[in-house]
Amino acid sequence: MGEFELIRQFFQPLAAAGGSSQLLLGPGDDCAIQRVPPGRDLVFSVDTLVEGVHFPERYSPFNLGWRSLAVATSDLAAMGAAPVCFTLALTLPEANEDWLSDFAEGLAKASATFGITLAGGDTTRGPLTLSLQVHGTVREGEALRRSGAASGDLICVSGTLGDAGAALAFLDAPSPSDMERAVLEQYHVPQPRLTLGQQLVGYASAAIDVSDGLLADLQHILDASNVGARVQVNKVPMSAALQNLEGNKAVNLALTAGDDYQLCVTIAPEQWARLPGSVQAELTVIGQIEASPGLRLDGGQKNVQTQGFDHFGRTV
Amino acid sequence: MGEFELIRQFFQPLAAAGGSSQLLLGPGDDCAIQRVPPGRDLVFSVDTLVEGVHFPERYSPFNLGWRSLAVATSDLAAMGAAPVCFTLALTLPEANEDWLSDFAEGLAKASATFGITLAGGDTTRGPLTLSLQVHGTVREGEALRRSGAASGDLICVSGTLGDAGAALAFLDAPSPSDMERAVLEQYHVPQPRLTLGQQLVGYASAAIDVSDGLLADLQHILDASNVGARVQVNKVPMSAALQNLEGNKAVNLALTAGDDYQLCVTIAPEQWARLPGSVQAELTVIGQIEASPGLRLDGGQKNVQTQGFDHFGRTV
Known part of the structure; x- marks a missing residue:
């Protein structure tokens, strides 16, 4: 053949x-x-x-x-x-x-x-x-774009963040621990949030998938929408497995590691109130859009990295 | 930057x-x-x-x-x-x-x-x-496919074939001759037949672009349509530049070289008769579809190659 x-x-x-x-x-x-x-x-x-x-x-x-x-x-x-x-x-x-x-x-x-x-x-x-x-x-006309976020909108993420990033450290581990197995699964077989994305049409003002890291991807929404944001670092959702990591590793990964393929969306408070409870339950509110440009982090440790991971640059 | x-x-x-x-x-x-x-x-x-x-x-x-x-x-x-x-x-x-x-x-x-x-x-x-x-x-429903050719349809090609294939031999020539410059142009800046393709909608029964060589690409139409064909080799259009080549080189290139990006189409005779003269003038009739599977060449030299060029295979 x-x-x-x-x-x-x-x-x-x-x-x-x-x-x-x-x-x-x-x-x-x-x-x-x-x-x-x-x-x-x-x-x-x-x-x-x-x-x-x-x-x-x-x-x-x-x-x-x-x-x-x-x-x-x-x-x-x-x-x-x-x-x-x-x-x-x-x-x-x-x-x-x-x-x-x-x-x-x-x-x-x-x-x-x-x-x-x-x-x-x-x-x-x-x-x-x-x-x-x-x-x-x-x-028609209802696709979620990055450009619709407005001051006062809630910033929400789905699932937990940072697991796939943690997995990079032991992709080749011969006998991974239970914790390692849990986060490796996130890396190897990510589950795009297809149903959730469709449920947010008509509610969310802007959306992006977290592929380069939360802070980097949220920044894309802020740039496209010409707004700023304040994020409560201690509200960023992390898996139990991730929280086992030492020091600031977990929160750094949750803020800056890519590859989890969760959604980061902005929703006006009145739209959030209309959102079915089952959809609300898929999301965690981590902050709020502000008129003043820039991304401000509250409640986090001092030495949080603020740069997302970028492979050469997604450009055109 | x-x-x-x-x-x-x-x-x-x-x-x-x-x-x-x-x-x-x-x-x-x-x-x-x-x-x-x-x-x-x-x-x-x-x-x-x-x-x-x-x-x-x-x-x-x-x-x-x-x-x-x-x-x-x-x-x-x-x-x-x-x-x-x-x-x-x-x-x-x-x-x-x-x-x-x-x-x-x-x-x-x-x-x-x-x-x-x-x-x-x-x-x-x-x-x-x-x-x-x-x-x-x-x-809607009028895209030209490979699968519509029927016995009795005329086989037509646009432009001339083989020039881009001839160019491969002297892509790096430091001072190309006039003939070489003419065929190099075909290789470097091919002109897809976009207007002609649109003019053939409603007339042609099947179509393909000649990217792998006339015989190989015509065979794709025959396979998809479950028919055969007879081609008059001496009717295959070649540029004056190509005809300067020695022996059977020109006709071999016209039949088997890819990269010219002309169209090969089949048209029922009654549709051909309806086709505007200006569109007919863009095409050369080189043969006819037959019910019996297989591709038969008439009027050509004995040692015509019958294999198209295939880069690893366009597959899915």
Whole structure:
């Protein structure tokens, strides 16, 4: 079997399985075709992962398949969009059957879990690099942007922060402790907050997913909205596992580590009051938007780092 | 100035210039937003180019910018779609200001020429690799697919074939001859047949762009349509420059070399008769679809190669 056939064999089932009714034509032609329903806007985002930069060398291909789709799909969550389909541009040094099989399995599992179908792609030979573009839809004009935060809005985050960052220290641990296993799970198989994102449409004034670190990502909202913020550091939610870390490590990670793929949103108090209790329960209020530019931290230890992690820069 | 700012400086103008009214939100948020007009389908395609595989090392960054967008946009032409916007996933070993400036200039010139606006992207550090995803729209249900060819349809190609393939032999020639300059132009700054593709909607039964070589690409139509074909080799259009080559070189290149980005389409004779004369004039009839599977060559020299060029395989 040629490399061409080998690769097709692993990816074809992802395109066929549980396709969205919006996807009129999947892989195999010059283009894929999507029919966006009336009254919906298309939202889309591309993310690239490079071996040795965004994931370790010899990283588990199953986890890579899951993680790469989770990372990309998280941007749909941040816009409040319902996932539809994705493309995969995969550059590989060689067509290794075991690697492809495990990678396709991780990707297929994520695809089924998130409800997003493979629509097309390109496979080329070269250093291991993946670019995934995800497509979703949202009610016309209602996508959550970074630019809508206003003075007085509450700043909220979902879940707990810092676990995936803590995991970086022992990705290769041969026999991880219970605490280590808990945070490793957050790193290897992140769960984008797709349902929550959609529930916040019509309520949140601005949203972003926490991929570079809370302070860095909140700063993107402040820049886009031309406002400032005050954050209560001791309210930033952390897992029990993370809180076991010594000194300020936990809070530093919760404020500055990326890769958790939780949401950070701003909500006007009157909208918060309207929000169903079940959605409120998914969020923790950590601060408030202020008119004066700048990000002010209250109640934290003195030596909190204030720089997010930035891989070369997401730019255009 | 940081790398982040440097890159933004070069790409931001591409996003701002002549944006499509469909692009409600461009780069800078978690996702871009496109509003597809009622009665139109979205078509999209991704293409990856790797240094040393799809273009030579130390290739002109201006030409790379043009070529990468031309190659990707050609897939929209093959579907009969009108271009709207594109994303760029750019992996770079370093943020070199001169390189970025020239690359962005080539990309901007292609973007303005093809009428397609930068909608978003991702920039990462690593071996030089580009993935471009292009978006276009076409009237609902009327996209040109590979699967519609039927027995009796005429097989037509646009322009002339083989020039870009001939250029590969002297990409680095220090002082190219006139003939070499003519075919080098085809390689460095290919012109996707966007207008022609749109003019063929409602007439052509199947279409593909010639990126891997005429025989290989026509075979994709035959496979998708479950038919065969007979091609008159002496009718395959070649430029005057190409015909200067010795022996069978010219016809071999015209049949098997990729990178010209012309269109190969099938049209039922009654549709051909309806086609405006100005559109007929852009096409050369080179053969006919037959019910019996297989690709038969008439009137050619004996030693015609019948394998298209395949980089690792475009697969999913």
